[in-house]
Ligand SMILES: NC(=O)c1ccc[n+]([C@@H]2O[C@H](COP(=O)([O-])OP(=O)(O)OC[C@H]3O[C@@H](n4cnc5c(N)ncnc54)[C@H](O)[C@@H]3O)[C@@H](O)[C@H]2O)c1
């Protein structure tokens with residue numbers, strides 16, 4: 001029996017996970033669920049944002065469903081030494097699972113075009129998959145420090161790290177429009193020069209039928225707003241991907257509707273792309289769509305259950321025609337939207 005570990009986390013995490021777990025139970029009743037701690041709440045209870053019990057459980061399971069971690073700007077968690085902060089728990093989890101490729105699909109659901117900050121005709125064209133490298137670059141490079149009145153971080157990449165994530169992007173492009181845009185800053189950074197070379201070599205050797213473009217990150221930030229329909233698959237390094245994926249994620253109207261999958265060679269990690277939303281936590285109005293759609297990605301990528309994944313995606317689409325949470329201009333609650341999805345499965 002497949003085993004899924006649920007890490008509800010902090011803020012709205014437990015609220016959106018509750019809805020998503022009900023959906024998972026409904027379409028895959030045979031899946032065993034285990035709940036564990038991660039983030040600020042985990043630190044409060046155990047002294048670690050990524051406790052040993054959580055580490056052992058995720059390493060032994062088939063897939064992990066995560067809510068969100070982190071507190072408000074003024075949370076005492078933000079004054080802890082960096083390795084004890086909630087966000088460090090998430091980074092340690094990603095590293096432990098070895099999930100080097102973060103897939104963030106951005107698409108505007110029919111009927112929601114009006115909520116996009118972009119013109120409706122532009123929003124309608126958007127169907128982009130951002131593949132973000134997740135275990136390298138400034139996030140994990142050990143060459144980092146605050147030394148007196150100076151501080152530095154380093155964006156380092158090896159050829160092997162670039163190659164493995166670029167493969168994920170090219171493989172994904174083969175199932176889509178066969179176009180990859182590799183995003184870098186090769187006009188300034190040596191690390192981008194290496195990145196560009198590795199991606200180009202891989203394309204020439206193994207993916208000749210995929211069209212490859214190289215673009216600068218500053219230009220992509222502009223073009224994702226101006227002409228977002230031009231992109232199919234975007235592949236980029238960790239920090240650029242973090243920023244570009246939040247930028248792209250507002251195109252569908254709310255951060256609350258976007259799912260993600262983080263894949264490596266072991267269990268996959270599935271989470272909505274939004275944060276813990278301290279401003280609305282506990283009010284029961286968070287949009288659970290991103291987490292519910294992350295369950296669909298979990299079923300597809302980790303359990304090989306594409307039919308069930310599609311059932312969820314169709315049900316979400318139908319539910320949003322009738323029930324909307326305040327981030328999408330409605331008055332529905334998390335629970336009501338979750339129930340509307342369940343009713344359409
Ligand atoms: N993967 C993660 O767990 C993750 C990701 C990003 C930020 N964070 C953490 O979350 C905390 C808050 O960060 P932030 O405020 O910058 O970003 P955020 O994504 O939590 O919130 C940004 C805005 O979007 C709204 N929003 C987010 N998700 C929503 C949802 N599902 N439904 C309705 N509205 C939603 C919030 O109410 C807020 O107004 C910080 O501690 C940050 O480090 C965690």
Ligand SMILES: CC(C)[C@H](C(=O)O)[C@@H](O)C(=O)O
Nearest residue numbers: 070087088090091242273275
């Ligand atoms: C919370 C933070 C560590 C995380 C990141 O920067 O990767 C978040 O912004 C994300 O995009 O998942």
Ligand SMILES: [Mg+2]
Nearest residue numbers: 242243246273
């Ligand atoms: Mg982010």
